[in-house]
Amino acid sequence: MKAIDQWLEKFKEIWKDRFNQLDNVLLTIKNK
Amino acid sequence: MKTALLMDFAVNKSNNTITVKREFAAELPVVWDAFTKSEILDQWWAPRPWKSRTKTMDFREGGQWLYAMVGPEGEEHWSFINYETIEIHKHFAGIDGFSDAQGNANTELPQSKWRNSFQSQGDETLVTIDITYSDLAQLEAIIQMGFKEGLTMAMEGLDELLAAGA
Numbered sequence: 001m002k003a004i005d006q007w008l009e010k011f012k013e014i015w016k017d018r019f020n021q022l023d024n025v026l027l028t029i030k031n032k
Numbered sequence: 033m034k035t036a037l038l039m040d041f042a043v044n045k046s047n048n049t050i051t052v053k054r055e056f057a058a059e060l061p062v063v064w065d066a067f068t069k070s071e072i073l074d075q076w077w078a079p080r081p082w083k084s085r086t087k088t089m090d091f092r093e094g095g096q097w098l099y100a101m102v103g104p105e106g107e108e109h110w111s112f113i114n115y116e117t118i119e120i121h122k123h124f125a126g127i128d129g130f131s132d133a134q135g136n137a138n139t140e141l142p143q144s145k146w147r148n149s150f151q152s153q154g155d156e157t158l159v160t161i162d163i164t165y166s167d168l169a170q171l172e173a174i175i176q177m178g179f180k181e182g183l184t185m186a187m188e189g190l191d192e193l194l195a196a197g198a
Contacts, residue, residue, distance in 0.1 A: 011050070012041040014079045019039065019054050021076035022066060026058040029066075 038158070048165040056157050060150055063157040064121050067148060070097065078102075087133070093118050098135040112137065113146065123149040128163075 040053040056063045066072045070089035078084040083102045090096055095115050100108040110133050115126040129143035137143070144163050151158040 008041075008043055008050070012052075015041065015052050015054075016039060017079050018076060019056075021080070022056065023037075025066060025072060025075045026056055026062060029062055029072075030058060 037156070048167060050163045052161040052163075054159050054161075055153065056159065057155070058157060059155060060121055060152040060157045063159060064150055067150075067159070068124070070099070073097075074099070088135070091115060091118070091124075096135060098131065100133070108133070110135075121150060123147060 037055040037057060038053065039055075040051075042051045043049075044051070056066075058066075066076070068091050070086035073089075074084045074086050076084075077099075078101050081104045085100045085102050087098045087100065088096065089098075093115055097113045097115070098110070099112075100110050102108055110131045111129065112131045112135050113126050113128050115124060117126075118124040125145065125147040127143055128146050130138040130141040132138070142165060144165050147162045147164075149160040149162075151160070
């Protein structure tokens, strides 16, 4: 299961990056 | 104003579910649109350096979002979400999977059930995403195949891990 745990950690990082992009999109929408 | 927005990531191996919670600094209708309108989804859905490109979006119960993840070299990987239940500004759920460019599901690859829930917190919105696989074997399968195209960038080193029997 160790590989799964490590993969999940990378999966989490991907979601962080994705949501940071959404933060920027939401900021752009709010500033329009 | 808070400077840090909550993000919580939990794995329940007993029911094969990954739960992601995240706060966003926008009111619920704005965040809802960002998850349900393809012109906005395409701006953030793909992890860099990939791009999301919608072919069709039919956001209704029984409808489908069909999109391609487009890589830096122009490679395309097609995916879909089939929407099953929708309660506007509260939650929506459906099936996520891989497909061809026509939206025909690739049943040889894992599919997952998604439920996205939205909770207003005044000027902020909490989104909870539950991703459920039918069994642990599917979760292991997505690891071996690199899960989703946009996540392949996260797979660096995993081949070695698996080869090492980690």
